[in-house]
Amino acid sequence: MVGKVAVGGDAPISVQSMTNTETTDVEATVAQIKRIQEAGADIVRVSVPTMDAAEAFGAIRKQVDVPLVADIHFDYRIALRVADLGVDCLRINPGNIGREKRILAVVEKARDLGIPIRIGVNAGSLEKDLQKKYGEPTPEALVESALRHVEILDNLDFQDFKVSVKASDVFMAVGAYRLLARQIEQPLHLGITEAGALRSGTVKSSVGLGMLLMDGIGDTIRVSLAADPVEEVKVGWDMLKSLKLRSKGINFIACPSCSRQNFDVISTMNALETRLEDVKVPMDVAVIGCIVNGPGEAREADLGLTGGTPKNLVYIDGEPSQKLEQENLVDELEKLIRKKAEDKIAQNAQLIAKG
Numbered sequence: 001m002v003g004k005v006a007v008g009g010d011a012p013i014s015v016q017s018m019t020n021t022e023t024t025d026v027e028a029t030v031a032q033i034k035r036i037q038e039a040g041a042d043i044v045r046v047s048v049p050t051m052d053a054a055e056a057f058g059a060i061r062k063q064v065d066v067p068l069v070a071d072i073h074f075d076y077r078i079a080l081r082v083a084d085l086g087v088d089c090l091r092i093n094p095g096n097i098g099r100e101k102r103i104l105a106v107v108e109k110a111r112d113l114g115i116p117i118r119i120g121v122n123a124g125s126l127e128k129d130l131q132k133k134y135g136e137p138t139p140e141a142l143v144e145s146a147l148r149h150v151e152i153l154d155n156l157d158f159q160d161f162k163v164s165v166k167a168s169d170v171f172m173a174v175g176a177y178r179l180l181a182r183q184i185e186q187p188l189h190l191g192i193t194e195a196g197a198l199r200s201g202t203v204k205s206s207v208g209l210g211m212l213l214m215d216g217i218g219d220t221i222r223v224s225l226a227a228d229p230v231e232e233v234k235v236g237w238d239m240l241k242s243l244k245l246r247s248k249g250i251n252f253i254a255c256p257s258c259s260r261q262n263f264d265v266i267s268t269m270n271a272l273e274t275r276l277e278d279v280k281v282p283m284d285v286a287v288i289g290c291i292v293n294g295p296g297e298a299r300e301a302d303l304g305l306t307g308g309t310p311k312n313l314v315y316i317d318g319e320p321s322q323k324l325e326q327e328n329l330v331d332e333l334e335k336l337i338r339k340k341a342e343d344k345i346a347q348n349a350q351l352i353a354k355g
């Protein structure tokens with residue numbers, strides 16, 4: 001458990017992101033955590049590089065309710081402090097803490113307070129002896145590094161941990177996770193580290209994490225983008241939605257448009273996607289420019305729009321429902337989609353009430 005969020009086993013694959021504010025700027029960090037949570041993050045990580053940041057972490061903890069992971073390197077005192085201040089998971093590599101007494105202090109504190117640890121191995125910071133042994137970062141080197149940390153926790157009979165073996169190279173990361181998944185039972189935190197900017201990083205992460213998730217590997221994911229962390233959460237969710245591993249909000253089906261389109265598909269789609277970000281109930285909405293593919297897609301969706309002249313046709317639950325003029329198309333469509341979302345919430349509530 002990372003706070004109230006289960007990770008591993010049959011639990012849904014959780015979506016994480018990380019703040020990029022100065023942690024000592026409590027106000028800015030709290031505001032960003034709230035935006036990340038609102039976008040759908042199950043867990044948020046905050047880097048805690050100094051004791052000042054640890055104190056700030058305590059103030060942040062009091063102002064948000066999403067589970068928080070503290071990202072700590074080397075300094076065991078920071079780990080002890082954030083544990084007392086209410087952290088939900090420590091990202092710290094036991095092998096990097098130093099003397100045995102320090103490792104023991106952190107592990108005992110984590111055990112006492114029921115705080116899990118994430119071992120986070122990264123190709124960019126592989127131990128020197130492993131770099132020498134393997135010549136360069138390789139999947140085997142990443143896994144050997146991870147297993148060293150795992151062994152330390154095993155020897156202390158501490159099993160409440162998860163592991164990541166990240167690399168910016170998709171093949172290296174995928175190879176490492178596949179190797180590691182065969183060797184340990186603990187949950188795996190997936191990520192392609194330093195994947196890149198919004199577009200390139202999204203593609204790299206989707207390819208890499210997609211391969212692993214389809215193998216049944218991975219319990220929690222973080223998409224690393226050189227972008228607003230909110231985008232990381234959106235991409236993470238879209239990944240899980242595409243693979244039908246989780247559902248949340250609207251799954252849009254839209255044609256790319258061509259000269260047969262009877263309304264401007266691209267601008268309509270962009271406007272709807274932005275306006276309807278707050279809809280959380282899972283539903284399929286098809287936005288298709290003409291009758292070539294429109295009726296077929298609309299029949300499979302909760303709500304579908306097929307372009308036509310002089311009017312466009314709306315389908316609800318696969319049945320033709322009403323026609324919409326070109327004028328105010330986005331406004332009218334938004335209203336209908338919101339209405340459909342409310343109906344679905346009511347239907348779900350009825351089903352739950354019936355048991």
Ligand code: SF4
Binds near residue numbers: 256
């Ligand atoms: S559905 Fe119609 S408008 Fe959309 S791409 Fe296909 S032919 Fe073009």
